[in-house]
Amino acid sequence: MQQPFRIIIAGGGTAGWMTAAAISSLYKDRSCFQITLIESEEIGSVGVGEATLPSIKSFNDQLGINEAEMMRRTQGTFKLGIQFTNWGKRGASYIHPFGVYGSLQNSSDFYQYWTQLSSKKAQADISKYSFAVQMAERNLFKFPTKNPENIESTASYAYHFDAALYAAYLRELSETAGVVRINGVIEAVNNDFDSGNITSLLLRSGQQLEGDFFIDCSGFRSLLLHKTLKAEFEDWSNWLLCDRAVALQSEQPYEIPPYTRSIAKEAGWQWRIPLQRRAGNGYVYCSHMISDEQAHESLQSELPGKALTEPRFIKFKAGRYKKSWQKNCVAIGLSSGFLEPLESTSIYLIHIGIVCLLRLFPIPQSGQKDYSNLSDEYNRLIDNEYERIRDFLILHYHLNDRTDSELWRHCRSMKVPESLTKKIDLFTRRGYSESFKYGLFSTPSWLAVFNGQGLSQKGVDPFVSALPLEYLESTLAEVSSLIEQGLVGASTHRQFVAQYCGIQI
Numbered sequence: 142m143q144q145p146f147r148i149i150i151a152g153g154g155t156a157g158w159m160t161a162a163a164i165s166s167l168y169k170d171r172s173c174f175q176i177t178l179i180e181s182e183e184i185g186s187v188g189v190g191e192a193t194l195p196s197i198k199s200f201n202d203q204l205g206i207n208e209a210e211m212m213r214r215t216q217g218t219f220k221l222g223i224q225f226t227n228w229g230k231r232g233a234s235y236i237h238p239f240g241v242y243g244s245l246q247n248s249s250d251f252y253q254y255w256t257q258l259s260s261k262k263a264q265a266d267i268s269k270y271s272f273a274v275q276m277a278e279r280n281l282f283k284f285p286t287k288n289p290e291n292i293e294s295t296a297s298y299a300y301h302f303d304a305a306l307y308a309a310y311l312r313e314l315s316e317t318a319g320v321v322r323i324n325g326v327i328e329a330v331n332n333d334f335d336s337g338n339i340t341s342l343l344l345r346s347g348q349q350l351e352g353d354f355f356i357d358c359s360g361f362r363s364l365l366l367h368k369t370l371k372a373e374f375e376d377w378s379n380w381l382l383c384d385r386a387v388a389l390q391s392e393q394p395y396e397i398p399p400y401t402r403s404i405a406k407e408a409g410w411q412w413r414i415p416l417q418r419r420a421g422n423g424y425v426y427c428s429h430m431i432s433d434e435q436a437h438e439s440l441q442s443e444l445p446g447k448a449l450t451e452p453r454f455i456k457f458k459a460g461r462y463k464k465s466w467q468k469n470c471v472a473i474g475l476s477s478g479f480l481e482p483l484e485s486t487s488i489y490l491i492h493i494g495i496v497c498l499l500r501l502f503p504i505p506q507s508g509q510k511d512y513s514n515l516s517d518e519y520n521r522l523i524d525n526e527y528e529r530i531r532d533f534l535i536l537h538y539h540l541n542d543r544t545d546s547e548l549w550r551h552c553r554s555m556k557v558p559e560s561l562t563k564k565i566d567l568f569t570r571r572g573y574s575e576s577f578k579y580g581l582f583s584t585p586s587w588l589a590v591f592n593g594q595g596l597s598q599k600g601v602d603p604f605v606s607a608l609p610l611e612y613l614e615s616t617l618a619e620v621s622s623l624i625e626q627g628l629v630g631a632s633t634h635r636q637f638v639a640q641y642c643g644i645q646i
């Protein structure tokens with residue numbers, strides 16, 4: 142009888158359990174695919190990572206997860222975007238929404254319409270023409286419709302949830318699907334002398350776990366990819382200077398905003414993530430500019446309610462491993478890199494890592510153990526994602542008029558990656574922003590930050606400047622009126638979550 146293909150997942154945080162749940166749902170026959178996950182209750186998980194991006198919904202849908210049940214089990218709330226306060230300049234605020242500006246019929250040109258009109262006479266801010274922003278600012282929530290004619294189809298949403306509860310939920314699904322979980326500490330990783338492939342993990346208990354394919358989900362420790370296979374780290378901390386965070390949970394005020402908050406501070410920024418019955422908070426800061434105690438004090442002074450937990454300090458370095466799939470091992474999650482949580486991209490990167498891995502999965506058809514062709518393509522796809530996200534994050538720091546602290550002065554004048562310089566130039570010249578079919582971030586996201594942080598375009602797309610002003614004016618007026626009509630009768634976010642999940646909040 143043929144041996145089953147043995148997949149070993151090292152680590153059981155969000156990355157480990159998302160990976161286990163996804164692989165076990167696609168490869169169901171345990172006599173062919175054996176999946177074992179090792180996690181250590183003693184070590185625990187990073188314990189943060191509660192704001193997501195809209196693609197998480199498709200991940201959950203693929204697993205057949207019932208949304209209301211998942212939200213009930215994880216203290217879930219809806220997220221329509223991120224509100225950035227004091228970014229760009231102190232006192233300013235804007236929302237980076239999920240979804241597009243204008244209606245779906247005119248969304249690709251809408252920003253240009255608005256810019257052209259604004260150059261002729263004063264207009265309301267572009268955010269007035271985003272259904273997602275208008276819902277968010279009024280604390281309302283409604284599901285997007287599928288009908289592209291309807292303005293309500295222009296918004297999209299993600300979730301805030303308790304990361305530990307989400308991992309526990311996925312663990313339940315995975316174990317039901319036959320994933321074997323071992324609680325133990327990995328003490329050594331063995332590899333084959335000739336091929337370099339990993340062969341087994343040795344646990345502190347003395348148990349040896351042999352495998353054919355290994356997935357490193359061990360978090361910042363990167364036990365397999367970095368410590369064993371010596372993957373090279375590409376350090377981006379010269380652009381993304383924050384290297385520490387202090388996190389704690391607090392009471393959540395009565396109203397639950399349907400968006401994450403990011404408040405820029407002297408040495409970094411503070412997050413506020415509203416869950417059903419508590420809030421997640423943290424200060425991400427640059428340790429050269431402020432001490433841990435100062436960061437904690439600053440966080441504590443701006444909590445939305447009473448602190449419920451002790452502060453937790455986390456160190457990190459922005460960057461990623463150049464090749465997150467090497468030999469018979471792929472790293473998913475923090476073990477493959479981390480770019481700081483400003484745009485909630487880590488869980489997204491886990492999801493994309495899983496999707497790419499499954500597309501290129503090394504099915505043992507011929508007993509072939511050379512995976513280099515598969516891994517090259519995987520690494521190319523993941524590289525693209527990381528680099529685009531990196532540029533987008535740097536943009537937030539770079540585009541600022543703040544003079545109040547070293548961090549902001551430094552970031553404004555620093556030399557950014559050439560790829561970002563080009564994006565800024567294209568936008569400034571013509572309001573042009575690169576669009577692509579897959580991956581982050583698409584045009585409306587770039588527009589939100591360019592506009593929200595005060596970068597204006599000098600020229601307008603000539604196809605738009607040739608249009609009669611009356612036409613542009615009537616388009617904007619129509620969108621604005623459709624948005625107002627769409628919001629009539631919408632529930633508050635709090636009411637919506639309570640009703641949808643069938644709970645009292």
Ligand SMILES: Cc1cc2nc3c(=O)[nH]c(=O)nc-3n(C[C@H](O)[C@H](O)[C@H](O)COP(=O)(O)OP(=O)(O)OC[C@H]3O[C@@H](n4cnc5c(N)ncnc54)[C@H](O)[C@@H]3O)c2cc1C
Pocket residue numbers: 151152153154155156157179180181182184185186187188189190191192193304325326327328358359360361362364386388423425455457473474475476482485486487488489491
């Ligand atoms: C400050 C901060 C804020 C963040 N906010 C967000 C956010 O809002 N949105 C978002 O998408 N992402 C966010 N992230 C990232 C997010 O936390 C992670 O992407 C996510 O939690 C996945 O982590 P992980 O599973 O890779 O690692 P971890 O959660 O650290 O899990 C590692 C696992 O490996 C196990 N392990 C490690 N060593 C051993 C060993 N020797 N033996 C056995 N087991 C071992 C641990 O027990 C654990 O189970 C944030 C990260 C930080 C640092």
